[in-house]
Amino acid sequence: MSGGPIDAEAVLCGLKDFQRDTARWVYERMFDPDDPASRFLVADEVGLGKTHVAKGVVAQVIDHLSRHGDERHDIVYVCSNRAIARQNLRKLVPAGIEPLESVDRLTMLPLTELSAGSEAGAAINLLAITPGTSLKFGRSTGYFKERVLAYAFLRELWGAGAFSAPRARWIFWSGVDEGSGDRRLRERGRDYRRRIRGQIQDFADALASVDAGRARDGRPGIREAFDSLVEGLAWKREFPAHLTSVRSELIADVRLAMATVGIAKLQPDLVILDEFQRFNDLLRPDPTNWAADLAHRLFEHVDRETDRKTRTLLLSATPYRMYTTADEVDGDHYADFLATCEFLMHDPARVERLEGQLAGLRGALVSPNVAEAGPEWCAAVEHELRRVMVRTERLAATPDRDGMLREVPAATRLAPVDVDGYVRIADLAERVGHHDPTEYWKSSPYLLNFMESYKLKEKLRRAIEVDGLAPTDGSWTGPGLLSWADIEAYRAIDPENARLRWLLDDLASHHAFELLWIPPSRPYYRAGSRYEEPGARDLTKRLLFSGWAVVPKVVSSLVSYAAERAAFPDARHRYTADYGQRGGRRLEFRMDGRRPGAMTAFLLLWPSPTLAEVGDPRRRTAGTDRPSAETVLDAIRRDLDERLRPVVDGAPADGPVDQRWYWAAPLLLDAREYPEIAVEWFQWDSAIAAWAGDERADGFTRHAELAWKVIVDELEEDERLGRPPEDLAAVLAEVALGAPAVCALRSVASVTGLSVDHEAVVEAAARISWGFRAYVNSPEVTGVLDQSERSGSAELAYWRRVARHGVAGNLQALLDEHLHVLRDWLGFTTFDTEEQRVDAAGRFAERLHDALDVRTASFQVDVPQEDEAGGVSFAGPRMRSRFAAAFGNQRMEEGGEQRVEAVSNAFNSPFWPFVLTSTSVGQEGLDFHLWCHAVVHWNLPGNPVDLEQREGRVHRYKGHAVRRNIAQRYADEGPVVDGDLWEALFARAAGDLPTAATEMQPYWVFAEGDARILRFAPFPPYSREAALLPRLRRSLAAYRLAFGQPRQEELVEFLGRALDPEQLQVLVERLRIDLSPPRAEPLRCANGEESSDER
Structure with missing residues (x-):
């Protein structure tokens, strides 16, 4: 594309100070006139915004090239998969730059006319590719x-x-x-x-x-x-x-x-390799490896006119194996580290010098006079490496260097039935010649039912179905075996596993099974609901890591089953009953003959600007004391009484009460107060599409037509409204405060800065409300609402329960908080134009709708069944996983596959699932921090770095723990009446920090409160894992001293034996390799203030 010049300083001003320091140092090194580094690594700790740093580098490179007369700038972004690329591209490029959407692989580049630029403006060609589709072809035929x-x-x-x-x-x-x-x-x-x-x-x-x-x-x-x-x-x-x-x-x-041919068309000025450790084989030149050869044509391109080399920017928190033990066969830290340095330095002499410096440092570490010799060698290594790499860590942001981490005791209870289950599976394993299954059993119950693709399972299945193997007691029921009859009847299932029992107890203690969303960090009023009880108030989602593939399946299935049982305590239906029989689809657009029969469902989905204005709790709670929900509702009711008078004027004063007023009154109010949006909305195809998407049906269309007739006063004589209900204003007050569509309308408006009657805001709120409809239509959510929203002996209509639950759960505060962090997550760092605000509104709606409407996945469960002849076969019923999910691709309950992106998006919302289980250690490039600050180590990694990597998934920019602490610290601050409350709270927190602090605080680390990054390790006392955990904790400190060293494990063990913990910590402080970038000079930013580089 062609465009105007990039304002590099404006982009840099949009970064936090430590990110800006890194971006400026990278640029200085890349274009140093005497000793340029054409290849540079940003290895910032996970979650610190390497993509934003890259954005600053991109802006400076484009600015530099433009000032030196270049009219064409080619940038190639290489990422391991399209999901991460989609997440990061918007954050990566400055405003005004768009990628070549039609090209996502090098093979298609011959069809593309790359812009050459002119005197009128530079051409910026940004191409995003993945190695698997552009470099490593294998035997794939492509699309x-x-x-x-x-x-x-x-x-x-x-x-x-x-x-x-x-x-x-x-x-x-x-x-x-x-x-x-x-x-x-x-x-x-x-x-x-x-x-x-x-x-x-x-x-x-x-x-x-x-x-x-x-x-x-x-x-x-x-x-x-x-x-x-x-x-x-x-x-x-x-x-x-x-x-x-x-x-x-x-x-x-x-x-x-x-x-x-495609690569030959490019003139790459900058190549960005994101999370390159996933394809680091491409860094090593190999004439027999076509993929590496193609990659090096990018890295080693030289501009024929200027003789300028391509600059390559590498991004990764784990660019090489950060720490390896002797028994790890798939990599070695030292060899990995040197290979990375060889690529970056591109100079054997420099690499040899670095090896000598590292050897000197190792000698100093094991010598008695380490305090004297160590610092000099440490400084030499830092100087050599900082030429080609930098790394910022968050630990330095707190005085005790704990980075807000807290290890929480997780006491487990071993029950006799657990042991009985072990005895049964161990007996079967022994009889088929398999090794002791203790490690499996410690991590998962019901192994025979849930295991897939394990050798033990394959042997057992063959022996049972072919050879007639049976348990010693001859029974296929009892401990160690899941009873499908109990599942069908919603009877209690014993966890039969100490860790799973702990997790279920932990969730129950926080009332997790009774909540439909994580409580907001900063509620606007006191509702006196379950969401405000002590356990629930502290609830955050759980991210669970295990080393066994069976664990995500077991945890997701059995925890979700426990949630269903809590939702249906008096279930009259069976587990395998269909959707409707289980109580789903309460908000359907049914027809009564030829007339719409569910206009109250329509009311919940209508984003009424009038109700949004009248029911805004921020206007009712602007003081320092949080009022009660009753006080807020009463004020809204009085306001609505006044506004409804001209609307109901002329309505019959006697006769039967006409319930239609509940849904008609908001439409009539909008027709009076916002006539343009109210009248035109129902005539826009885009409006109906925004609401229902691909689900538009005749029933919904007929309901929309009736709404339009009410607005334009075209009801037939026999359709005229009768006597209004006496509680009309009181009921509409609940809708104004808690209905999903109205809350979404206010949130989208406040975070984007657009008005509540802006077409894009109304469309976004309508789309979000349709997602809420899918959420509250699911049977499990319906069950929770049935339990929580009853009024005495008479049950409320379902649509009223939904609105009341929105009031009880402070839904407005929740959506305001979520859209604020969603804005950052989607890369909308600034709103310079209305176009950006409109785009953001649409993206908010898409993400939130998809999170609410994520389809339920299910897992097959193998259940042994005897036939009449005495033979045994495995039936394969399926168990749902809605409340808890597994990270990966699972089959949907309704068919298809649940993509990784969909699960990630749902977990990063405040709604179900509340538990996510994964076998992956790193999950590089993916965020899980928006509503989670608790990591459960179901199994321990053998490596301290992997432990950090797991916890780094939830310790990121404006994470849940940080927001909860800021809300606690500024609890007395009244909500912002207009605009984004959380933007104001973060600005207040940043302004209160001492001048020496970096902007790591308050955005990544804010310890002035009770919330912490929680580390759970639910292991029995005296177990192998319980003994390993203290060793891993000690290694976390010592491994930083083993950076760049061979045989790291030996060095760490030596230091652990030779020094007590305090001495070791002092040594780490003095001799840890610090690769943070030099502090940069302040910038003069657009607001007239200097950037905070020197704070």
């Missing part, structure tokens, strides 16, 4: 458009004769619809051939290189392989299985040539 381009290149190079055989084109369209594949290939191919004719020689050269590689491997050239494949397909009606791999290999190699 259809790639195969069309491959066909077009070969057709131009070889001529039409090569494709005259009947099945020649089939190679490229196989897998596409039989009836249209060939036609689509030829039509699109003609267009592609026209666009690539100037690049045929480049492609021929690339193909020749590929052929040379094939010849070295003893394989035929591309043309020979193609002709042979065409011959093998002659007269075939179906693609032969034995030729599929031949086809895949052929197309993959053609894609390789296409990628080579």
